[in-house]
Amino acid sequence: MPEVMMATRQAGTAATHTILEVKNLEAWYGESHILHGMNFNVNAGEVVTLLGRNGAGKTTTLKSIMGILGKRTGSVRFNERELIRMTSDRIARLGIALCPEERGIFASLDVRENLLLPPVVRAGGLSLDQIFELFPNLKERLKSQGTKLSGGEQQMLAIARILRTGASLLMLDEPTEGLAPVIIQQIGHTIARLKKEGFTILLVEQNFRFASTVADRYYVVEHGKVIDGFSNAELPANMDKLHSYLGV
């Protein structure tokens, strides 16, 4: 990582203040009640992972924070500001960015257009050169149609485009889903580097093994609630419990 890159962002090591605070968050998809009072928080500079089985409400949690779900109650505070009544475009402008599970690469845009699509919302984002250093593949494929990329390249593009915007909280929804082990490894390295840069990352993962290589803390989600939480250091002591939560 070049020196300039370290200088452009404040290193997250000293920060221990809470940047995201979720309290009693409830959310609905139409008539179905998905989140039943989520409680958790994320500190600046941390990588926090939400674990849980399929349908537990992890993705819904990210969408609710982002303001994508119409009906939500409770409280989501980001840097002391209440988001629960804000529309998603305003939330994005405060510095939260989502990399969705389905990646959301646009077929009618080429790679460059996809990459430049999210507007810069504040200073401190990575430059294009820094992004190409992280993802050299993308530079060679700028003219390709977005959806012509391989699955791994699309995932990299989906992450890359939210690094430019200056968002300080990145929410990554299952970034390793369906990818080959070598690419998963590369994404792991990327997350580690982003953490070093001072980004705060909220990760949703089914792949616990992957999560354990990057996360500082874990929350276990079941039936739309956080039922447990522990740090990476406490992980060995909690392995049995975790296996029963996740059913692996």
Add this chain to the structure above:
Amino acid sequence: MQALYAQLLVGLINGSFYALLSLGLAVIFGMLNIINFAHGALYMMGAFCAYFLLNIAGLGYWWALLLAPIAVGIFGMILERTLLQWLTGLDHLYGLLLTFGIALIVQGVFQNYFGSSGLPYAIPEQLRGGMNLGFMFLPVYRGWVVIFSLVICLATWFLIERTRLGAYLRAATENPTLVRAFGINVPRMITLTYGLGVGLAALAGVLSAPINQVRPLMGADLIIVVFAVVVIGGMGSIMGSIITGFALGVIEGLTKYFYPEASNTVVFVLMVLVLLVKPTGLTGRAA
């Protein structure tokens, strides 16, 4: 031969209007998912706007070319904010019925005050007369309509396919939720898009005023053919709607020369053929 060239020219002129109108319909459909049946009425409003500007404010053709699309575009944006936006997520049928109702109301109001006969609108001084091209005589105004329409169509294509703003538009057509979650005010963009599509219709109305006279039902007659053009070209593509618009105008013109009896139906016959072979239209994507 003179007659053939003359019909070709008429075809190109009609093609210009088809292209401008179907382009607006395609832009609106892509972003709002609404089949804008009010398009003909808005085209008519453009022509009337030019007429009012001249007879009330004393502002001539060139001002009308600028101001009428803006004024009618603003009217369109008010329609979108007050009525169309509530249709988001509903079946196409609702948008179709609502915009059809709007068209009937607008046309009814204009008919009430202006009857059904045409009001004259003179060709601007600078574009009067004609040029002898050797093989045919070209009225300057008609040549102007074809070239200006083509320029506007290509500029619109460039705006949508080659600029940053266009990239937002294309992305929001695919996945408005995600584009909004990137921090872009998508509802405002939808309103502006409707304004753009409507503005193109009004511009076509101004262009047509000196050729076709200004009548309350001038759009109602034209829009039926334009929808056939849209069906043939396919709703999805910007360039597709431009090319199909001009091409069908020319085909219509050629039919007038070779087999005049079929000239009013040729577009619809083509529509049937295309629907049989490729229901999404020549350049359209599956819905």
